[in-house]
Amino acid sequence: MPIDANIHIPQETARRLSLYLRSLKRLIQNKTKVASSEEITRFLNVSSVQFRKDLSYFGEFGRRGIGYDVETLRQEIGKILGTNVVRKIALIGVGKLGFALLGYPGFLELNLQISAAFDNDPEKIGKVLAGIKIEDIRRMKELIINRGIKIAVLSVPADEAQGISEKLAGSGIKAILNFAPVNLSLPGNIYVSNVDMASELESLVYKLKRGRL
Template sequence: MPRFRVPEVTVERLSIYLRALKKFSDDRIISSQDLAEIVGTTDAQVRKDFAYFGEFGIPGQGYRVGKLKEEIIHILALDKKWNLALVGVGKLGSALLAYPGFRREEFKIKLAFDVDPGKIGKIIEGVRVEDAKRIPEILSSNQIEVGIITTPAEVAQEIAEKLVEGGVRGILNFAPVRLVIPENIKLKNVDLSMELETLVYFLSR
């Protein structure tokens, strides 16, 4: 569907545009300038981002909010339902199980895994916790597309391999470690320590 190779930052901005658009009624018309202002970019950037995927606007007018929302939802593949599994039901993992941004129509955390016998078999935040040893086996029979890793760094690589074995096609990794996985698997890292360290760098100048 995209006309050319799409930069990752463009996809990230589409997600931001979509969130902004949800605040407006579907029949309102919004210009690239208005939208740029709201999300903190430029009108040229907004138009360029959309241009990777098609022509969604009305020259001389702007973009119809309802139509634009639909298009972005389709581009981001949020018009289908994604099944997720989370591994590592510690404090951060439990918080993410309950996180509203992960609990939406489009996303369903179907399974959680942990190694702690005290947690296995329990239901935490509405999700049943299974034995992490059984990841490949249980995933295969559940059509899970995305794995979320919230384990300690030391075991994250091993868990990633089990997730891949179980058939996930994407991994969202919160463990502070660079995972090595097959290149056909999409990996996104959320590196909280790095964010904080980068922040204080800029404060020290």
């Protein structure tokens, strides 16, 4: 079954594909070889109908009445999402959150390899944490270029984020996962994804207030 892994898919579909991928990995851990659409979507809060519809973008996968070959489907979705290739990432800021991210298993699951970590704290520079040597942030540009890193994870204080992200843009970084609670203003060819816990929390508090709790 030939698939076209280069077809453009909507963002919501891409998000669901990544949920399917995680479900397939869990099935593989449990030594499952073949699974139905119901089994694959069981813990996802996505219907099996939606699942089949999403896959239909890419051609025929499962076999009616038999199910899906779990390992094949995992590989195919990996190709579609681009997680079948190892990519290097740089972690900027090794505070509490950055330290937690150094040990975050989700990176490896997506073939993302932390290839450099930076901080400006003399107490941290030179230390090895979770197997990664912390480098002086003044060497950020040099090391990112030398190591060919294209993805940065930004976990620095809010007031430093814009300036550092501009330096990242000037170092050839193409995508930033931003944990700082600011909207970064960067050239349009830099993709920024925001993980703003504080805003989520505030929004949650606001919902609670509205609910008169």
